[in-house]
Amino acid sequence: MTRLTSKVCVVGDFAVGKTSVVERFVSNHFSAKYLSTVGVKIDTKEIEQPAFDVTHKLVVWDVAGSDEFGDREFAYLRGASGYIFVVDGTRPRTIEAVETTQSQIGERFGAAPSVLLVNKRDLLAEWGVGDELFESLSASFDGAFRTSAKTGDDVDDAFARLAQLIVENELRGK
């Protein structure tokens, strides 16, 4: 089985649930307490991709939330093989930050696989991203998921989708 290690960056506005999503993916754990990330937090997780005969180690960079990226933040993204963009489904304004950042990343580092997570789907009463908006957002990414770090809904699927896209990219590169 081939071993592959890839850097994946998780970006989005503050308090959209990036750290919680990563913690759910890496440790299958959730904490309701909000603790803002400073700088970047590194975690790793290995997943199997039998379709490609690959053991895939993801080095996840959980980048501090920001609605505006500067040189310091862009430095964190150097060498990333894929991106996970996270927005808060109860705060549609967080979509703007992701759209801007996605465009800037493309300009600086070129195209790379990316998926969108519209997070906090457990807060249905406050949900503000309708089907139409979700569909239109999906068109700008290689995959889009309505996730809940709290319940775990679709979190693993989102990471698995990105990992698959990265492997496909790598194989095309070879």
Add this chain to the structure above:
Amino acid sequence: MELPEPVVDYLQSNFLDETRPFCLLLDDGYRVVESWGDNSWCGLEGVEPGADMRESAPFLVGLPLTVTQRFEFIETVGRAIVHAHLVPDGDNCYVVLLDARLAHAAQQTKQQSVNEHRLIHARQRKFIARQRELISELVETRSELEHHRREAERSSADKSRFIASMSHEFRTPLASIINYADLAAATATSANDVQKCVETISRSARHLTSLVEALLDDARLDAGQLELIEHDFDLHNVFDDLAAMMAPLAAEKGLSFATLIHPEVPGVIHADEVRLRQVLINVLGNAVKFTVEGSVTIAASYAAGRLQIAVTDTGPGISAADQERVFRAFERGSAREQAGAGLGLTISLRLVKLMRGEVSLDTVPGEGCRVSIDIPAAASTAPTVLDADMLTVPGVDTMAQKPLSVLICDDDADMVALIEHYLHRSGYGLIASSDTAEAIEKTLKYSPDLVLMDCNIPGVGGVAAARQLRERGYRNPIVALTASKLGSEEQSAFTRFFRKPAPMQELLTEIKRLTHQD
């Protein structure tokens, strides 16, 4: 300008104490060439030359070693907080890790506070937006409520005006009934005068009935409870009756009155005859009432399954201002000196609409008025049933051919006496009871040929009593005679249903038919 050497030494010592640098020299394959400094705090103890640092320091994955780079606040997998510097040197690259725990803690506290404030601000924005929505909804609701309040006030004013008007309308015939009844009861009154009194009482009572019927129709239409009963009938009979009713009234005022049915009108049509009569009586009544001289005519024509009836008069016509109001409830145009509840035309319009028809008004003030009614009415070939002569005293043809008994269950002694009078006159024996328990007992005991049942009566009520009689084996007809409105389910408990005040002739004819005496 260089700093003094002791100061440089001091700052250098402080910086090294605080950041505890650990330095690695890596080759282009991320393998350790050499290392320096304190590695006890960053989880990289035991790093040996030749080891691939991407395993123990995964943050290096993907980072080029050919570019100077600086990363602040990296929380490593081992949960150390580092500032990382990558400094290329030929084919190799120095990686310098500085302990940033203290700075991170200070930064985290500051960042946490800023983010929490921004979250609160975001929630406030959301709350304010929702508040604005609610205020907007509130304003809209208040506006609707205000509209409904004004409508309710207008309706209430209309009803108050109507009640004041109806008070007068009811009192006039009631006064007539009371006074003429007193006069008839007086011993000195001659038989001829008693006859006149009874005629006046009867006329006033019919007028009262028509007022009550108009009110009830209006209420039923409001409640959507008025249902059409369509059947086959001959329009000629209707026109004959209208002529018999209206021609004398027109003659009294010196008006000519004419009816015309065009040949294309089918002999028998299918529609609600009773409601059509009601509409035509209202429209004709108004035409005769308001026309001072000239004529009133009613003409019927037929085309494409629709019946058109036009009532034309040479009266004063209706002004443009009154044309809108004339079909509204409780309005009588500007001729307020005329009697009436002001409901007739409103009900007529609503009835025609109920019949899926239309009413149009063609009038010029001073030049008369033409009211056109257009309703769907299918042509029918079925033979018609001649209407009974309503409200005439029964003749000998209603006499029973053999002694038969009828049980009447009614708590109104006057009604029992009246029916007893007619039934005796027709040759029937009468068994009376004033509550349902007694009626059930007597019915099962004497097995009358027919039961005439009031519904709103002491005991279990007429409907339940009829059902109990059926359950207990009584098989003869049970006829409801009640002032109450019965639903179809309740009506099914009876053989036939009559609503008070029922035409006595019709009731007796039906009793005779049901007891096989016709």
